[in-house]
Amino acid sequence: MTRIKICGITRVEDALAAAGAGADAIGLVFHAGSPRAVSIEQARAIVQALPPFVTTVGLFVDAAEETIRAVLDQVPLDLLQFHGDEPDTFCQRFARPYIKAVRVRPGDDLDALAANWPGASGILLDSYKPGVPGGTGETFDWSMIPAQRSWTLVLAGGLQSQNVRQAIDLTAPWAVDVSGGVEATKGIKDIDKINAFVHEVKRG
Numbered sequence: 263m264t265r266i267k268i269c270g271i272t273r274v275e276d277a278l279a280a281a282g283a284g285a286d287a288i289g290l291v292f293h294a295g296s297p298r299a300v301s302i303e304q305a306r307a308i309v310q311a312l313p314p315f316v317t318t319v320g321l322f323v324d325a326a327e328e329t330i331r332a333v334l335d336q337v338p339l340d341l342l343q344f345h346g347d348e349p350d351t352f353c354q355r356f357a358r359p360y361i362k363a364v365r366v367r368p369g370d371d372l373d374a375l376a377a378n379w380p381g382a383s384g385i386l387l388d389s390y391k392p393g394v395p396g397g398t399g400e401t402f403d404w405s406m407i408p409a410q411r412s413w414t415l416v417l418a419g420g421l422q423s424q425n426v427r428q429a430i431d432l433t434a435p436w437a438v439d440v441s442g443g444v445e446a447t448k449g450i451k452d453i454d455k456i457n458a459f460v461h462e463v464k465r466g
């Protein structure tokens with residue numbers, strides 16, 4: 263069964279809707295430049311409201327080590343997700359499993375790129391858009407993804423209920439990650455879109 267992460271959650275009610283629909287994980291963006299950024303107080307309220315067995319993931323973009331530690335001191339996050347140029351050695355400093363986001367460009371050798379983060383529990387493939395570290399809402403060429411791989415694929419980038427089944431059938435990811443495809447407006451989720459997305463993933 264393909265796991266589901268709903269990313270860019272900013273409100274308790276959206277986190278509860280994601281959990282209620284059957285999502286395995288939610289993502290909280292700790293990057294001030296994002297329209298989906300959360301404060302530590304918002305993040306704490308969201309994490310505390312969740313029922314058990316929903317994984318909480320904190321997203322960072324080239325944040326300082328002290329910044330990440332300050333978040334971890336106050337918000338009980340299960341995993342970290344790095345969207346900048348963080349090397350494996352940095353990502354491994356936080357006593358948490360981590361996911362490395364890799365933004366895919368035409369011609370990339372994805373096996374070679376994934377090998378740069380041997381400590382990652384998953385490699386999240388996302389679309390490349392200059393100046394945008396994540397949450398682009400755009401797809402990339404899924405046929406670039408090798409069918410045989412030694413790393414764990416988390417597929418992201420422009421997924422929505424209308425294309426997620428095709429994406430899964432083509433790439434067989436461990437998990438799919440969605441943000442814009444289940445939103446009403448940036449940072450505000452749409453419960454019907456969340457339910458439709460989860461339904462499409464689980465019907466396989």
Ligand SMILES: O=C(O)c1ccccc1NCC(=O)[C@H](O)[C@H](O)COP(=O)(O)O
Pocket residue numbers: 269270289291293296297298321322323345386388395396397398399400418419420421439440441442443
């Ligand atoms: O969502 C953001 O604004 C964001 C900002 C900085 C780093 C990462 C960010 N989002 C990551 C995600 O929401 C997902 O992991 C992924 O990019 C999929 O987004 P989408 O294409 O909107 O489904």
